[in-house]
Amino acid sequence: xxxxxxxxxxxxxxxxxxxxxxxxxxxxxxxxxxxxxxxxxxxxxxxxxxxxxxxxxxxxxxxxxxxxxxxxxxxxxxxxxxxxxxxxxxxxxxxxxxxxxxxxxxxxxxxxxxxxxxxx
Amino acid sequence: xxxxxxxxxxxxxxxxxxxxxxxxxxxxxxxxxxxxxxxxxxxxxxxxxxxxxxxxxxxxxxxxxxxxxxxxxxxxxxxxxxxxxxxxxxxxxxxxxxxxxxxxxxx
Numbered sequence: 724x725x726x727x728x729x730x731x732x733x734x735x736x737x738x739x740x741x742x743x744x745x746x747x748x749x750x751x752x753x754x755x756x757x758x759x760x761x762x763x764x765x766x767x768x769x770x771x772x773x774x775x776x777x778x779x780x781x782x783x784x785x786x787x788x789x790x791x792x793x794x795x796x797x798x799x800x801x802x803x804x805x806x807x808x809x810x811x812x813x814x815x816x817x818x819x820x821x822x823x824x825x826x827x828x829x830x831x832x833x834x835x836x837x838x839x840x841x842x843x
Numbered sequence: 844x845x846x847x848x849x850x851x852x853x854x855x856x857x858x859x860x861x862x863x864x865x866x867x868x869x870x871x872x873x874x875x876x877x878x879x880x881x882x883x884x885x886x887x888x889x890x891x892x893x894x895x896x897x898x899x900x901x902x903x904x905x906x907x908x909x910x911x912x913x914x915x916x917x918x919x920x921x922x923x924x925x926x927x928x929x930x931x932x933x934x935x936x937x938x939x940x941x942x943x944x945x946x947x948x949x950x
Contacts, residue, residue, distance in 0.1 A: 770939040784937045831891040
């Protein structure tokens with residue numbers, strides 16, 4: 724069974740940092756592209772970024788709203804994906820989802836999400 | 844960026860109804876279009892990819908069609924568990940973008 728479990732969310736002050744983790748099981752993590760998607764309270768879905776697999780040299784793409792502040796990384800030996808978030812703003816408050824990529828393009832399975840609240 | 848526009852933003856329907864949701868891209872995206880279902884307080888669930896292909900394990904009462912800029916999601920014989928918010932998403936080019944969502948409510 725495919726599982727993606729996010730952790731690391733919580734309350735942080737504006738300007739602060741937080742690192743989210745996504746632990747996966749049930750599939751060969753190293754083969755897959757992985758994405759982060761977020762959802763602000765009561766709002767729609769917003770794509771945050773993607774990290775490709777080792778074959779594609781773990782290259783990344785980011786949304787303009789987070790580029791330069793957020794960094795995606797992964798440890799294939801630990802079946803884990805990470806999202807380092809720096810210089811956090813109140814508008815970064817959201818549930819953050821880890822998503823498995825499918826066929827190098829679209830999305831497949833989603834994690835349960837972890838809530839990040841940026842507030843003073 | 845490619846803008847995705849869903850309509851309607853909400854609808855009321857009865858159990859057994861056929862429901863159609865539309866999604867329009869601001870430029871051509873071929874068939875790089877996905878649909879997701881989200882229930883309150885839950886993570887989204889992938890339903891359809893490549894405009895018309897069902898994800899593994901998704902019931903065939905969901906169907907998708909379209910290409911280029913205009914797409915539809917159809918739910919046949921609406922059941923209580925289908926009341927949710929549905930999102931379309933383009934993955935033709937970065938940044939990936941989602942439609943604003945369509946909330947399907949019980950009439």
